[in-house]
């Protein structure tokens with residue numbers, strides 16, 4: 177089956193812009209908030225509406241395309257990554273920020289064909305930041321090329337990390353131990369509250385590493401391509417190959433800094449997507 181990726185790219189950009197205007201309109205309004213896996217794993221009707229808009233829009237043009245969406249999964253849909261063209265969607269990454277009105281929130285969407293990422297788009301409509309990448313064609317912020325930093329050592333690297341949306345005591349303990357280890361060895365630690373936007377900060381060279389355990393495919397699929405197309409690397413936090421379904425990600429400006437970090441991290445292995 178032939179997929180016209182140029183056409184898909186134009187179509188998804190149109191839909192993402194449309195969905196972005198919903199986030200922009202609602203971010204400073206009151207929202208009814210529900211919880212999912214725990215008290216800090218939030219969802220609003222707008223997460224669900226944005227995901228529906230994207231899935232309906234794509235399906236009407238490409239009825240045989242498949243989806244892995246954060247909110248469809250929360251509503252019981254099975255996660256299945258096959259060789260078919262599959263869109264992996266986080267309709268609002270940084271839902272907690274969206275709920276509070278903190279402007280670091282975005283749509284993250286990737287198109288995978290034969291399990292290879294062809295398109296990655298991360299759009300923060302509030303700050304008007306559109307990060308885009310296509311396989312083999314570079315990474316861009318609002319149309320201008322971006323590149324990772326030249327950092328090769330942890331001691332002068334700025335690290336993006338998150339506590340995540342679970343309060344499982346075992347995972348929390350691992351994160352806190354890693355925060356201590358990294359605070360002692362790196363330049364600094366930062367958290368934007370959106371896995372996708374953290375990854376974009378590495379892609380544009382403003383930060384040098386992003387690490388997280390417990391994220392899902394929809395948080396990292398687009399960011400992985402954007403970072404690699406910006407000249408960086410994505411690996412498993414223990415040093416092996418990156419696996420979008422593993423719920424583990426370590427992305428960096430260079431393989432040297434990624435591997436240096438993999439050697440010192442305390443590891444955590446969540447259940448796979």
Ligand code: IPD
Pocket residue numbers: 218246266268269270271272338339340341368369370371372388390391392395
């Ligand atoms: C979450 C955010 C958060 C990260 C979590 C994600 P959501 O996504 O990206 O920064 O730490 O692991 O689940 O729930 O806002 O889409």
